[in-house]
Amino acid sequence: MKRKRTEVALPQKKHYRQRAHANPFSDHALHYPAAPAAVDWADHFPAFPGRAPEFADIGCGFGGLLIQLAPVFPDTLILGLEIRVQVSQYVQDRISALRVASDGSYQNVSVVRANAMKFLPNYFAKHSLSALFFLFPDPHFKSRKHKARIISPTLLAEYAYVLRPGGIVYTITDVKDLHDWMCTHLTAFPLFEPVDEETLRAEGKGPIVDAVYTSTEEGKKVERNGGQKWLACFRRIDVQ
Numbered sequence: 001m002k003r004k005r006t007e008v009a010l011p012q013k014k015h016y017r018q019r020a021h022a023n024p025f026s027d028h029a030l031h032y033p034a035a036p037a038a039v040d041w042a043d044h045f046p047a048f049p050g051r052a053p054e055f056a057d058i059g060c061g062f063g064g065l066l067i068q069l070a071p072v073f074p075d076t077l078i079l080g081l082e083i084r085v086q087v088s089q090y091v092q093d094r095i096s097a098l099r100v101a102s103d104g105s106y107q108n109v110s111v112v113r114a115n116a117m118k119f120l121p122n123y124f125a126k127h128s129l130s131a132l133f134f135l136f137p138d139p140h141f142k143s144r145k146h147k148a149r150i151i152s153p154t155l156l157a158e159y160a161y162v163l164r165p166g167g168i169v170y171t172i173t174d175v176k177d178l179h180d181w182m183c184t185h186l187t188a189f190p191l192f193e194p195v196d197e198e199t200l201r202a203e204g205k206g207p208i209v210d211a212v213y214t215s216t217e218e219g220k221k222v223e224r225n226g227g228q229k230w231l232a233c234f235r236r237i238d239v240q
């Protein structure tokens, strides 16, 4: 018997307008879980009771990566973290609408409004993630603003903590200076080693790499403007 598709209006970005940049040092109203065990992921992923996210998209923006990867990894829970209130609301509404419209798909993706520079280990248990995404992060060009960059030596220790050995950090940007900054810090950090695109594709991660290049709203904007994209990926190494 053919299943009937439900007609649902998807949310429109124009109704969720917000200033382009978030100030990661001004988020005092946000509440965080005391520990990963305190998060009830069933609220986010009711179709997957007892499971926790395995992929995290840091600064997910309008959620393009989540939506593209959802059907590619139907059994992997994928969470976006987004600090801007309207933008995270848009992603939540987009996922809810897609869940209804598709008769049950997109159950494996969700979003939380959070400042990912704070308390990331309160969301994710040690070694629980296999992929972390930093796609077109805010560049914070001026040197006095570099402390707001989402890749920094202090934060790398948190990313290494939540990523399991073998897990991958995916970064991409159209800002060469930021690419160099991310490469320098990630290469210098003892728990990460660079891994090239060819190796990732040979390991079957081609669909992820393709989504990193093309799925997000920011990536599409770069394409429209004829900009260049710099990809850099790193593997969490194992230490005994």
Ligand SMILES: C[S@@+](CC[C@H](N)C(=O)[O-])C[C@H]1O[C@@H](n2cnc3c(N)ncnc32)[C@H](O)[C@@H]1O
Residues within 6 Å of the ligand: 021, 022, 024, 058, 059, 060, 061, 062, 064, 081, 082, 083, 084, 087, 114, 115, 116, 117, 118, 134, 135, 136, 137, 138, 150, 216, 217, 218, 219
């Ligand atoms: C340039 S946008 C890129 C969005 C998306 N990754 C893309 O490629 O379309 C950067 C996003 O990161 C979010 N962001 C910045 N700092 C953040 C933080 N500390 N925690 C969570 N999200 C943050 C911003 O609100 C913004 O939506």
